Amino acid sequence: MNKRTLLFAALCLAIGSAVLQADAQTGGVKVKIPFNFMFGDKTYPAGEYEFSAAKDTVFVEDSQGTRLAMSMANHVTGRSAGKNGRVIFECYLDQCFLSQIWTPDQDNGRQMLRSRMENRIATQQTGKYMALLGTSSRQ
Numbered sequence: 001m002n003k004r005t006l007l008f009a010a011l012c013l014a015i016g017s018a019v020l021q022a023d024a025q026t027g028g029v030k031v032k033i034p035f036n037f038m039f040g041d042k043t044y045p046a047g048e049y050e051f052s053a054a055k056d057t058v059f060v061e062d063s064q065g066t067r068l069a070m071s072m073a074n075h076v077t078g079r080s081a082g083k084n085g086r087v088i089f090e091c092y093l094d095q096c097f098l099s100q101i102w103t104p105d106q107d108n109g110r111q112m113l114r115s116r117m118e119n120r121i122a123t124q125q126t127g128k129y130m131a132l133l134g135t136s137s138r139q
Contacts, residue, residue: 027103028052028061029085029134037089037096040071041115048135051087051101053110058101073101073110081106084134090118090127097127104134 030050036043039060048063058073081102088100097118102109114122121127 027085027106029081029087029101029103031087031132031134033087033132035096037098038115038117039069039098039112041117042069044068051098051103053101053103056110058098058110058112060098071112073112075108076100076111077108081109082133086134087132089130089132090122091130092121092125092127095121096130099129 028050029052030048032048033044033046035046038044044060049068050061050063050065052059052061053073056072056075057070059070060068062068081104083104085104085106086102087098088102089096090099091097097115098112100109100111
């Protein structure tokens with residue numbers, strides 16, 4: 001009886017772990033960004049990046065797959081991300097800030113928390129949203 005209980009507990013733990021891992025990762029969206037942008041308190045140059053999310057965290061990788069940064073984000077719903085996903089920036093005169101990521105084939109996305117710098121600029125100027133469609137998705 002003790003072996004059966006232990007085997008059953010291990011099986012439940014394995015299934016639960018697999019379900020949590022599948023739910024935690026929402027895939028990624030690769031985007032070619034034609035302008036410099038802010039993520040957190042750092043400026044990144046124009047180029048190709050991949051954005052992914054796990055629970056309440058957004059990750060940024062460069063075109064070689066090196067993780068550059070991560071930040072907390074809120075869960076948002078209400079749009080379909082489409083086949084390749086999209087990345088949305090909030091831009092003010094000469095600075096664009098990562099605002100949202102929508103990973104492929106998902107009906108939810110992640111809304112970035114505003115940095116202190118973006119909050120300061122937003123009190124002085126009205127931002128405009130710019131959406132970039134993903135070029136391909138991570139499988």
